[in-house]
Amino acid sequence: MNLIETWTSSIEVIPSNKLAVIRRRIAKGWQAVGPLVMFLGMFAVVGGLTPTFIGNGGLTIVAASAAPILLVAIGQALVLNIGSIDLSNASITLLGAILLAMTLGPLGGAAPIVVVLMVSLFGAVNGLIVAFAQVPSFALTLGTFGILQSAALVVSGATTVYVTQNADVVSPLYQGGIAGLPMTFIIGVIVAVVSWAFLRFTRAGQGMTAIGKNESGAIFSGIRTRLLKVLAYALSGFMAGLAGITIIAQAGSASPTGLGSDLLLPGIAAAIVGGTSISGGVTNPINVVFGALTVALVPIATAAIGIDAQAQNLVYGVVIIVIVALTLARSKNEIVK
Amino acid sequence: MTKNNEQAVLRLSNIDKSFGANHALKNISIQINKGEVIGLIGENGAGKSTLLKILTGIYQPDSGTIEVNGRQSKFRGPRDAAGAGIGVVHQEQSLFTNLTVAENIAMSGAGGAEVKARFGIYNWRKINKSAAETLSIIGSQLDPRTVVGDLSFVDRQMVEIARAIRVDTSKGGSPLVILDEPTSVLERGETAILEREIRKLKDFGSVIFVSHRLDEIMRNCDRIIVMRSGEVVADRATETVTEDELFKLMVGHEAHAKVKSHHDIAKNSQPAVEIRGLGRKGKFSNVSFSVHPGRLTAIVGSTGSGREELSRAIFGAEKFDEGRILIGGREVKSWQIAKAVKSGIGYVPAERKVEGMVGGFSAAENLTLTHPGKAALGPFVNPLARSKVAQGWFDTLDVRPNDIGQDLGRFSGGNQQKVVMAKWLNSPELNVLVLDHPLRGLDPGAAQTVNEQIKLACDNGAAVILLSDTLEEALEMGDEILVMRDGVVSASFDLATDNPSTLDLLERMV
């Protein structure tokens, strides 16, 4: 409600307007299933236009492409949930992938664990600065994005880094799968479900959502907001690290300009298409799965349908806007930034 | 008493307004004359808000007429109302804190908030000059070039009043200024400034003064209009009514007999909280007192007394530079909110919406946020148990509407406060409860319920520190009273032995 509605002192005690209640229920329902419906709808449209798409394992391709986006998006969703943003998570993914490529040889099976832990620490540093220096997260993570991007360039020597040995530590993740969906994607789904449960059934998760809805209220309720902020960013780093693993699993190499170097904007788009609110306090990681599938579907679909390669960017941009317009939960007089 | 029609600034005749099945205003007829200060009182839900929205053009009446300065008017929107000479000072601040006083004032008056600018270009000299003129009319010394963000609350109130009077009086009328709960966030010293303003406004216009504080209404208003259930139940000159009569008219029944629940200090018991020499540079210094379980210490003081900062420091919301806080006899170092909460301290803040609760979370989620009790198992939350806990409190406190899953932000103020209190009372180990203006913005009925909850907390063994809105409240509820002035404790009274009057307290406050 805007200021006009709220400036007066006394509040009307008027029985609920039935229409308003129904409208609210519909909005909530759409919030829950919207992303899934959107994805299925799009998929059906593509399938209709190009029947061979489904037959030739279209879903598998989309899922494989969606896996790294999904992981990055879940991490982003957790950060968006506390009302902040993480612009550096994609560069964490890239750095993680490069480091993994370099360490798989010497460290073997320990490499993924070491790398993921390390990049979680990078995420935690983001969180520490945001929480304790109380700086705006957009600007901070923009800065750390630059730093990490340089790190990726320097460590890789600005060229592709190939996995030399022990590629089989991670490649089964990509080659194996369930019901045609690659393991990398399944891992993403599992992470999504665990994140959903975390937000709903743990005090830490509830605390994070409280921070996103009203940080002052959360502070005054005794919630350890700074700790939770660090945790959210550490988790974002952690998921980014997992995304890095999926990239190595798929490509066997990491490059500052190759696969996985461009996950930032799709990751954010996937989180938002999946119903996450930019201002915080609203997210459902399970829906982010469908958000990621949708975002991954667009370029693949445009190619499959046969739309000119020249027009792909255009289609991508339009589709993103349209989808978010349809799925984003917003109340009538909410201020949209 | 017949009123001289020529003097009438505003006349509402047979105003009726319904929202669906809700008949919000029933046949309202009111007249306001020039130079009058009219008090408008009524419980939440009585229809005051709807009436004011009609006066300011936000709603249109279903039937009935509005006459301004003798002319029938129809307000299609706020601009029309402003154009008719009606200005309003809202309860919430409506100024832009990044702009200057002059610019804020310029954004008012007839024709809405567009600053008059030729070809859209601002003439700053003119704007500043015009603002200075308006400010001098209300006797304010503010420099119009000050950025609003740098002003204190009461200075901003002055700017709001300046804006409100810049309504269009070119059609020969006089302005009608509506003050909506202007004092609910002001301290005693500041209300004096506001009351001086109101007297000034009488010289060239009329005022509608909306408030829950009956003593202020009686002090400032010539006439009082009482609303209840959408009707005007009384329209009396101030000298013909008493506060008790007003209460009865508003609520429809007698005020509950005030029962002081008084707890003696149990022998050899330890204070629940002990403050020793607490100080914070520039705010308060050398404050020492202790509160035993079951007892209530009220802290009174006016602006600058430091009592708010003290209460927040006790909760860990603000820091202190010197002194110690002992909980249950043990000193706690590195005091901060998380620690305070763990030590069994609860805090009901004055800014309920921003600090007291998490809007957007359901009532059940809010209630179990701090001390989930049975609703949580270690780090895990059990939604079913949570519902049970919340429902229990809803039934005990008669929260309306009885829907624990509803967004707490959508409840009325009184019901929100009940849930906020339940949040702290839900902890079996609540040692200390600090309340900062807990009755602010609540109508007398809801206020009574909250007071009962506070007394219950005492009965259950909590030590309560109360920053009350009024001295009467302090005298009624407290076992001890601390008076603060300019950051130090200027007096303390034990109500079992002393018997201070409000005057005694006032003298030590200013």
Add this chain to the structure above:
Amino acid sequence: MANSQASALEPVNVDTVAIRIREKNIKTSFIARYAEPLALLGALAVLALIFSLLNPRFATIGNLQNILNQASLPLIIGVGATFVILIGSIDLSVEGVMGASGLAFVLMSANSRGGTDFGVWAFVVAIALGLVLGLISGVIYTKVKVPSFIVTLGMWYVGLGIATILFGTDTVPSLTNSELTTWGAQITQALPNVFWLAAAIVIAGALILRFTRFGRVALSIGNNEDIARANGLKVSNNKILVFVFAGGLSAIAGVIATMQLGMASATVGAGNLFLTIPAVVIGGTSLGGGKGGVFGTAIGVILLTTLNNGLILSGVSPNFQSAVSGAILVLAIVATAWSQRDRLRISK
């Protein structure tokens, strides 16, 4: 305007602030208001000093002109970005709009693919394209209520897409009119032409912000949109206009960049977004809106451009450039926020 959507429950979403208790954080002195820009200028001076010591070539007229040349495009874009950020939004579409207008410009000028040279009209059409793209962004943002982050993200791709489609599959269209390609770098009165243009735009932007209703309403929206609306200000129109304004400026930058490049490229704007936004932030404009200004952004741009220039001259590998910019950004915001730290302060 009668609103009958009433409910039994109290509506929410009011910007109340516990003002009195937090007054202590409000800086009131005149000096404090100018402290930030002065600190920035000081940092700039220090940087300039360090770099000139590291490499004598830094402190030459030629290099100065170089720096100003490099700063010109971000300066132009920065003015638009400042306005967008002042109303609390963000415009990610800058590079896309640059590409689209650049392409339109080339195709309507004398170029290697033939076609007609529309002369001045090439400029007009290119800039109009930018205005239209901005308009679309603004309308979707305000009417459909899609967050600006997403709308402008989409428009970035749309702009790139338009550029790519216009580019087609033929040979690369390059500008054949050498007057156009050399205009930017030409020195007039000791400074490059393109910088004079940028300076004029910066000054115009500052004047617009200070003296026009458009600018003042934008500032009030950034401070508190609820109050702006309640006061009857035309919030949606103003927001749309801000995006149109930014789109037009991006288009101008796109045209200039294309002129400098000498040929069409959909990615002619690459890298500008991540230079401009940090510059705006470093320059003191708050991402939440309502605070900041054009001159601050200008200083920020020049600071970062000088930094990049100095680093190259000092022999630092280009790989490190984004790290240095990033680190400066982090340091700048931490330094600004450090003194305001408070256990109750909310920063998102």
